[in-house]
Structure formats: C-alpha cells, structure tokens
Amino acid sequence: MKVGFISLGCNKNLVDTEKVIALFKEHNYKIVNNAEDAEIILINTCGFINSAKEEAINTILEMAQYKNKNCKYLIVIGCLVERYKEELEKAIPEVDLYIKYKEYNTLWEKIENLVNTNKNESINFEEYTNRIITTGSNYAYIKIADGCSNCCTYCAIPKIRGVQKSRTIESIIKEAEKIANDGYEEIILTAQDTTKYGQDIYSQPKLAQLLQEICKIDKIKWIRILYSYPETITEDLIKVVKENTKICHYFDIPIQHISDSVLKRMNRKSNGESIRNLIQKLRKEIPDIILRTTVMVGFPGETKEDFEQLYEFLKEAKFDKLGAFMYSKEEGTAAEKLNNQVHSSTKKSRYNKIMKLQQEISKENLQRKIGTIQKVRIDGITKNKKFYITRSYMDTPEIDGIIYVKNTQKLKLGDWANCKIINVENYDLIGIFY
Secondary structure, three states: OOEEEEEHHHHEEEHHHHHHOOOOHHHEEEEEHHHHHOOOEEEOOOOOOOOHHHHHHHHHHHHHHHHHHHHOEEEEEEHHHHHHHHHHHOOOOOOOOEEEEHEEEHHHHHHHHHHHOOOOOOOOOOOOOOOOOOOOOOOEEEEEEEEEOOOOOOOOOOHOOOOOOEOOOHHHHHHHHHHHHOOEEEEEEOOOHHHOOOOHHHHHHHHHHHHHHHHOOOOOEEEEEOOOOOOHOOHHHHHHHHHOOEEOOOEEEEEEEHHHHHHHOOOOOOOHHHHHHHHHHHHHHHOOOEEEEEEOOOOOOHHHHHHHHHHHHHHHHOEEEEEEEEOOOOOOHHHOOOOOOOHHHHHHOOOOOHHHHHHHHHHHHHHHOOOOOEEEEEEOOOOOEEEEEEEOOOOOOOOOOOOOEOOOOOOOOOOOOEEEEEEEOEEEEEEEEE
C-alpha cells in the first residue's frame, strides 16, 4: 500500500514522524509525497498552542476529503491526540485511528490491526532508532530527550509528553554514527530543554560530555544545539562549545521575559540579573557567538512597565536572532487560572513593537558582518541560477536567515566553501566566494 505523511509542529515531532516512516518502509509499504496517491495518510499533530491546534484540525479535515477518493485509512497521531483524543473521535469520525503520544509503544500494533495484517508486532518506540530523514541530505536532527520537567505555568508539554526522559549517551552516539555514515555532516541536537539533558538518568546535566563524545565522530563537521535554558548553561558547557571547532558558536536561549515578576509567575528558574550576566559571559568567552532567543508578550499580569522593561532590555542586548509570540491561554496549565489576563489587542500591539525593534537590530547586526569571511554549506541554488543558497554557523536551517553567494564556481549540494560578505538584504546576507 502507498502511504503519505504530514508532520506538523516542532523538529522533535519531525523526528517521531521520521521513525514512523521508517517503520512503514521496513514493512514494505511504498512512501509517496502526494496525498492523492496515498492509500494511507498519517498526520503527526502539534497541540502546543491555539494556532497549532487550529492548523492540525484544518489539516485533518483537509486530508479527510481524500477518504472519498483513493485514501482507505486516515491515521492521526501526536500531541493534539494526546490532549483531545475523545473529543476528536466524536468531532472527526472520518479518521480511522487516533494514537496518543503515550501509546507509541503500541503504535505499530494498532496500525497493523487497522489494516488487517494480523501480525500484531509490538515495538519499543523510544528505543527504535531507524529513521527516514526528511530534511534533505545536508543535516539531520537528533532528539536527545523527550518530555520536560520544568513545569512553566504557561506550557502544556509536561502534560502531553510527561517529565523529561533522556536517552543514554551510548544510544545517541550510536545514532549519530549511523547518521554520519549515511552521509550527514551536520547534526542538530534537540529536546524540550537540551541543557538539562541527562539530569534524570545521570543525576546531573551531561550535555557537555555528550558533545565531547559526538565531536569524536570524524564524519560529523557541524554540531548545533537548540533550546538551551539559561539557568543550566554551565561553565563546562561554555568551555566545550568554545574549545571544539565542530560545535557551532550558536546558542538558542528561550529567555521568555526579563521582568522578575513575570518570570516568577511563569515559574521560570532564571531572573533578569542572571540572564544579563549569562549574555555578558557568553559574549566575553566566545566573541563570535550568535545568540537566538524567544520572548513572550501578554503573559497574565504583564504590566506596561513589565513590557517596557523587556523592550528596553532587547534594545540593549541586541540578540542576533529573536522569535516572539503572544501568550496563548492553554487548558490545564497553571497560567490559565491567573488573574489579569491581557487583552488580545494589547498583546498584538506589544508583539508588533517587539518585532519592529528586532528588525532594526537584525539589520544593524548583519551589517557588521560585511567584510567578514564565513565558512558556508551549499543548501541549494536560486531558480535563476545566479546565487547559491548557503548557511554559515550563524543560521539554523528553516529558522534563521541564509547567505546568497554569487554563482561563480561549480559546486554541488553539501559542498563547503568560504565566502566574503558584501551586502545585507532584510534578514539575509549576500556574499562572493573567497
């Protein structure tokens, strides 16, 4: 049978989808990219915030239309199902099988029962490491842990995915070696909180040690870390990143806010002073460090003064990359019950103000790169063939900007090159081969 897949939400969800694709392929199903050709359509959903839930439901309804055509079975899995399985079964009965995240160990058994194979094979999904990587040939994600134990008051992840569950160093290294042997030279480590990796199984964070072990894999050239919480970026971790040339000098640090009162209501473990000190330390220890952050506006009780404090801090800190989002009231979270919910128009106004500021900061930061020499990876080429689409250590794929390099050399996808930055265009850079 022919199977098509849709993966929604974060890169951690994508890793799960890639494992499910591998399961189907191992059992001799044909993988297709067009929903019209698929006899089975599987959707991996996100249920983190309202906009993600809306996207998931709209996608399910859209794919349900194919039940009138070629599609025999529609399967929906993931975080939205974990939160709302019973409601979804009543609201969208066109779906043949809903599978919660916590049911993944019986996922293949449920699928086999649905399509009447009568094999009833079970699988330990957490330990299953085969994947069909869908991000192209240049990079791959490795999920080093799942779940989260931070219990931020606005976040439903612990309710959906449970407490943090780290994989062993040995398991991760084995997967990294396999990915490297398959030709992937760039890996991106992901988890809900990468800097607390290992705390649950080794009684202390082990990200620094894990990175050192991955650096020993010859075929891996770039290692990137996402979702580093500020309070657990240790001296050891900074030292490892600083001293290992394979590790990108790039930290993705979701600070969420700078006001102590807001951070306290969020149940964040850092405060304004510790965040400021960390940023100063990182820039002092690693002068070419690229800092990305995420901030939230409109959290319950966020006053005008709180917001202005955040705005002034961002103006001062000048993060290289920044994502902002408006607080979303999520069922079952502690923040849902907080008083002084901020009006939607106020949230939108604050969001727009932050993004306008960051646009100016980004342009200013990028202009400082003019004249510098950057090592880049060839990710593609523009339609008119005039520029290669490349990335340097400064840019996470699909999230950050790119460097357009004038097509003056014959290169192929995955090649490495040096370029000199000559101009800035919005959030991207223009370069020439050097």
